[in-house]
Amino acid sequence: MSFSSGQNRVSVFLRGQTPAKKKENEQQKLYTLLKTILLKIKRCFMKKTILFFLPFLYINNYHSACAANIVQTDHVYTYENLTNDLYELANTYPNIIQLTALTETDYGRKIWAVKLGNGETSVLLNGAHHAREWMTSMLLMKMIETYAEAHKTNTPISGLSPAILDDVSLWFVPMVNPDGVTLQQFGLEAVPFFAHEQFLQMNKGIENFNRWKANGDGIDLNRQYPVGWEQLKGVTSSPSYKMFKGTRPLQAKEAQALVHLTKNIQPEIAVSYHSSGQVIFWGIDAWRLTHTTDAAEREHSIVDKLSAVTHYKLAQPGPTEQGGGYTDWFASSFQKPAFTLEIGELVEEQSLPLSAFPEVWKRNHLIGLIIAEQALHLQNMKKAAPSPRPSMK
Missing domain, CATH: 1.20.5 (Single alpha-helices involved in coiled-coils or other helix-helix interfaces)
Structure with a gap:
C-alpha cells in the first residue's frame, strides 16, 4: 500500500x-x-x-x-595545673585577662594575681591560704574562665550580666600558698631531699602530708596579718603543719605579696575562700565599732545576698577565730566589707574530696559577679554622696 x-x-x-x-x-x-x-x-x-x-x-x-573547658575539675588541682591554665586563659581572653606574678616563694613557685575586667572599681578574691584547701583555687580558676567566656559571648549567667566586667575589675589570687599546696598533694617529693627531716619534724613525724595547712616554712599564712596578731590564741610556738603564726606579722613572702597587692588596687570588697564548714564569716568587733549604722547595714545587705545564693549560714568570728587573718586585716585597715567563705562540709585534717566540687560550684559560681555588682553600688553611692560642708569659723 x-x-x-x-x-x-x-x-x-x-x-x-x-x-x-x-x-x-x-x-x-x-x-x-x-x-x-x-x-x-x-x-x-x-x-x-x-x-x-x-x-x-x-x-x-x-x-x-x-575555651569553656580549660580548667578541669575532675582531678587534684595542682600548682602546675593552675599555672598552665592561667597562661592558656590569658592567651584565650587577652582583652579582659591580665596575669601578674606577685613574687616567688622560697621553693621557686610564683604567686599569681589575675585581673579579670577593665573597670576602675576593683574587688579581690583569694584562695588556698591553707595548703589542704586547694579546692578553693580550683573554684576561683573556674570562676575566671566562666566569667571571661560569658563576657566574650555576652551571655548572662543565671540572670547576671558579665558586662559588669566593663565597670569592675575582679582581682584573683587563686593560690596564695603554692609551696604548701604542693607539699600537701605530693608529700616529700615536693621538696629537696635535704629538707625531708625538717618537714617530717614539722609534721610530727608523720610521712603523710594530707593534713598540712602551713606554707613551706611551717607558717600558717592566715595567722600572719597584723590586726590582732599579738592576741592570737591557740597557736603553736614553732614551725608546724598548722597554727604557727610566725615570729612577727607579715614574715612570710606570701602574706607580704597579698598585702602589697591589696594596697595597690584598693578593692571595695575582699573575699577570702577557705574550705571547711559551709559558713560565711563577716565583720570583726574592732571594725564594726568604728562604723555607722548605715555602713553596718550595707555590709549586712551584701552578706545576706551571698548567703542567699550559697545557702551558707552566717557567723561572726569568735575570740579564737579572730586576729591574724586576711579579712580581719582588710576590714580594719580599709574599713570596707570583707568576707570569709568556707565552701565545704566540715572535714577534719584533710582536703575536701573531689566529689564535693559540683555542689561547691553550684553554690559559689555567682559570687564574683555579685561582689562586683555590690562594689559598683558602693562606689556609686560614694560618688553621689554630698561633699562635707566647710566649717564656719
Whole structure:
C-alpha cells in the first residue's frame, strides 16, 4: 500500500514531528543538557568550598568548645595545673585577662594575681591560704574562665550580666600558698631531699602530708596579718603543719605579696575562700565599732545576698577565730566589707574530696559577679554622696 506525499506530511504532523517542532525539541534538549552541566558544576564547587572551609570550621568550633573547658575539675588541682591554665586563659581572653606574678616563694613557685575586667572599681578574691584547701583555687580558676567566656559571648549567667566586667575589675589570687599546696598533694617529693627531716619534724613525724595547712616554712599564712596578731590564741610556738603564726606579722613572702597587692588596687570588697564548714564569716568587733549604722547595714545587705545564693549560714568570728587573718586585716585597715567563705562540709585534717566540687560550684559560681555588682553600688553611692560642708569659723 502506497502513500502520497500529502499523506506523509499528515502522518508526520500527527506524530508531532514538524520541522519547527523538531527544532524546538532539539533546543529543549540542549537547554536541559546545559542546565544539568551547570548544576553539576555548582554542586562540585559547593562541595569543594565546603571541603576547603571544613577544617577551619572544625578548628573554630574546637577552640570555642575548648575555651569553656580549660580548667578541669575532675582531678587534684595542682600548682602546675593552675599555672598552665592561667597562661592558656590569658592567651584565650587577652582583652579582659591580665596575669601578674606577685613574687616567688622560697621553693621557686610564683604567686599569681589575675585581673579579670577593665573597670576602675576593683574587688579581690583569694584562695588556698591553707595548703589542704586547694579546692578553693580550683573554684576561683573556674570562676575566671566562666566569667571571661560569658563576657566574650555576652551571655548572662543565671540572670547576671558579665558586662559588669566593663565597670569592675575582679582581682584573683587563686593560690596564695603554692609551696604548701604542693607539699600537701605530693608529700616529700615536693621538696629537696635535704629538707625531708625538717618537714617530717614539722609534721610530727608523720610521712603523710594530707593534713598540712602551713606554707613551706611551717607558717600558717592566715595567722600572719597584723590586726590582732599579738592576741592570737591557740597557736603553736614553732614551725608546724598548722597554727604557727610566725615570729612577727607579715614574715612570710606570701602574706607580704597579698598585702602589697591589696594596697595597690584598693578593692571595695575582699573575699577570702577557705574550705571547711559551709559558713560565711563577716565583720570583726574592732571594725564594726568604728562604723555607722548605715555602713553596718550595707555590709549586712551584701552578706545576706551571698548567703542567699550559697545557702551558707552566717557567723561572726569568735575570740579564737579572730586576729591574724586576711579579712580581719582588710576590714580594719580599709574599713570596707570583707568576707570569709568556707565552701565545704566540715572535714577534719584533710582536703575536701573531689566529689564535693559540683555542689561547691553550684553554690559559689555567682559570687564574683555579685561582689562586683555590690562594689559598683558602693562606689556609686560614694560618688553621689554630698561633699562635707566647710566649717564656719
